[in-house]
Amino acid sequence: MQDANLQRRLILDIPTGFLLLFFVMPLAALVTLSFWQTENYKIVHEWTLMNYGTLATERAYITFFLRSLVMAIGVSVTLVALSWPIAYFIVRYGGRYRIIFSLLLVIPFLSGEVLRLIALQGMLGPAGLVNGALIRMGAAPLRMIMYSNAASFIAFIYLYLPLVVTTIYLSLINFDFRLAHAASACGANRFRIFTEVVWPLNLSGTIVGFMLAFIPTLSASLVPRFLGGPNGTLYGMSMAQQFGESGTWALGAAMGVVLFLFSAIALAILSYGVDLRRTGFTGLGRQ
Amino acid sequence: MSNTSSYIRIDKVSRRYGAFKALDDVSLDISKEEFIAILGPSGSGKSTLLRLIAGLDRPTEGRIHFEGKDVTELAPHKRGIGMVFQEFLLFPHRTVRENLAFPLRMRNEAKAEIEERVEWVAGILSLSTMLDRYPSQLSGGQQQRVALGRGLVARPTLLLLDEPLANLDRELRQEMEIEIRRYQKQLGIPFIYVTHNQEEALSMSDRIAVINNGRLEALGERQAIYDHPQTPFVARFVGKSSKFQGVVQPDGATVRLARHDYEFALPPDKKFNPGDAVEIFVKNERFDISSKQDGGVGIPSTVVDVVLRGPFLEYVLETDRGDTVIAVKPKRNDPIPIRERVLLSWNPADCHIFKDGADDARR
Numbered sequence: 042m043q044d045a046n047l048q049r050r051l052i053l054d055i056p057t058g059f060l061l062l063f064f065v066m067p068l069a070a071l072v073t074l075s076f077w078q079t080e081n082y083k084i085v086h087e088w089t090l091m092n093y094g095t096l097a098t099e100r101a102y103i104t105f106f107l108r109s110l111v112m113a114i115g116v117s118v119t120l121v122a123l124s125w126p127i128a129y130f131i132v133r134y135g136g137r138y139r140i141i142f143s144l145l146l147v148i149p150f151l152s153g154e155v156l157r158l159i160a161l162q163g164m165l166g167p168a169g170l171v172n173g174a175l176i177r178m179g180a181a182p183l184r185m186i187m188y189s190n191a192a193s194f195i196a197f198i199y200l201y202l203p204l205v206v207t208t209i210y211l212s213l214i215n216f217d218f219r220l221a222h223a224a225s226a227c228g229a230n231r232f233r234i235f236t237e238v239v240w241p242l243n244l245s246g247t248i249v250g251f252m253l254a255f256i257p258t259l260s261a262s263l264v265p266r267f268l269g270g271p272n273g274t275l276y277g278m279s280m281a282q283q284f285g286e287s288g289t290w291a292l293g294a295a296m297g298v299v300l301f302l303f304s305a306i307a308l309a310i311l312s313y314g315v316d317l318r319r320t321g322f323t324g325l326g327r328q
Numbered sequence: 329m330s331n332t333s334s335y336i337r338i339d340k341v342s343r344r345y346g347a348f349k350a351l352d353d354v355s356l357d358i359s360k361e362e363f364i365a366i367l368g369p370s371g372s373g374k375s376t377l378l379r380l381i382a383g384l385d386r387p388t389e390g391r392i393h394f395e396g397k398d399v400t401e402l403a404p405h406k407r408g409i410g411m412v413f414q415e416f417l418l419f420p421h422r423t424v425r426e427n428l429a430f431p432l433r434m435r436n437e438a439k440a441e442i443e444e445r446v447e448w449v450a451g452i453l454s455l456s457t458m459l460d461r462y463p464s465q466l467s468g469g470q471q472q473r474v475a476l477g478r479g480l481v482a483r484p485t486l487l488l489l490d491e492p493l494a495n496l497d498r499e500l501r502q503e504m505e506i507e508i509r510r511y512q513k514q515l516g517i518p519f520i521y522v523t524h525n526q527e528e529a530l531s532m533s534d535r536i537a538v539i540n541n542g543r544l545e546a547l548g549e550r551q552a553i554y555d556h557p558q559t560p561f562v563a564r565f566v567g568k569s570s571k572f573q574g575v576v577q578p579d580g581a582t583v584r585l586a587r588h589d590y591e592f593a594l595p596p597d598k599k600f601n602p603g604d605a606v607e608i609f610v611k612n613e614r615f616d617i618s619s620k621q622d623g624g625v626g627i628p629s630t631v632v633d634v635v636l637r638g639p640f641l642e643y644v645l646e647t648d649r650g651d652t653v654i655a656v657k658p659k660r661n662d663p664i665p666i667r668e669r670v671l672l673s674w675n676p677a678d679c680h681i682f683k684d685g686a687d688d689a690r691r
Contacts, residue, residue: 219413222417223411223413223418224419224430225384225404226382226405226488227405227431227434227482228405228408228431229405230405237419242419242421319422320421
């Protein structure tokens, strides 16, 4: 009896303590800091909304934020559109090689993010593989992909494609394709089989994939730093600078809170905006 | 059946997967208002035949006609069929009402027409009270009825049923057998019912097509299939029977069992040569049991067990050579006691005799 009690407390208390210490506490610290000020690399313990005022009024921050938002939406939508055919192909035609195909997708993850970005720099830069080849052929280099938002976009796609494909793959592999046969026997053509049965029943998996790309893109700092160029500063990169070079930690904390709230809102819209019973969502168990 | 009167015509259809013949030269004519069962063991090709009729698969050879029109190359959604699957395959993200309306919406019917048809089908299938539930909130029998309704709602040319009762418990199955047959008679469209369960085939259908190893083994009225099987496979597969080996005696008129001391006269319509090895099938309910003291002839056996099956008694008998035979008799108040010594025989007209190896010779 004693033992069982102790065991249960260990199982519950250790993760709870861990979450409190390393998840809730830093978040609380971040929120608190965002209502303080920093002056000359020192924190001033004075309650104020000035940081949020700055973020809401200064053009640069508004631009950074909108750029990040548009980038995150564009990247996530593109990734879903790209990943569906890939995942669908693996699930339907991969046969016994399905597991190998899905493992191949993960290979880029075996190296670090910085390394992958440097590799991309080599591909897209002024003397990189693409532009180098163009120059050697006597053509003009593509300025669009040199240190620009387009370069960042390509990098985001490259970074998160495996995540989104894997998520949609996992959704599709658990989808009963005999339902598509049933729809066909009910008179549905290929297009309507997709829109009425396959897509809605994999919607929750697709939303998870979308969010897995959306949230890190919204707060990304490494990609714009390596590939964004002068006009490619994103919100997350600016935030990182507040904690680094500028030493304006309180403003950075406020930016963090803004990002947190926005991601939470996006998640809330997507999960409350759809009726889970109508999306093939199985996370609630059988009802 | 003539070319013009057949509603559904399956003409010399084959389906190969590489070297494997899933279906081999099957021809079948189905008339309107007919309930036909396609009966066969698993892997016999019966489901392949169903998928070909539905258009979910294409034949390697042969043609399929609906009402005189060649539909062989037509996609499933253009064939105007209804289909009911073994696993029901209801759309889990749609309510019962939306599941029933689905085939109508796919045909772009008007809203009022859709509502009317859904009400109609919910009425005949007693689903009216559960139209707003999701499939996961229904019992197996209710899901089965929704699946049936979805197959019937859009006035299909024919209804295909792929072992629709296999996932239901025994009691519900017997209830649904009667229901489904009633709907078929009420609607007047052909039902093609695929099953490996010979009892279902016998209780529901007008005709039975027996499929084995991709070939049409037998086709006929259910009574004829049951009482006069034309091949050893049908004799073994339809109904419950026991098999014996025997040899035709030099007089050419009697058969002697190989393992048992029992002889009986060949029925006059059976022609075999003296010395032929034959297989004899006797349906369980066709055995005669006489007591040893009566001095009759038969296979000496011992009653091992008596199983009560409602109005019938199942005698489990062990012959003196150690074979187990089951004989079914109407229930009596004084059943033969266990361990009683008896003689097992049958009326020669009631058994089915085939030349040994007839099954293999046909291939």
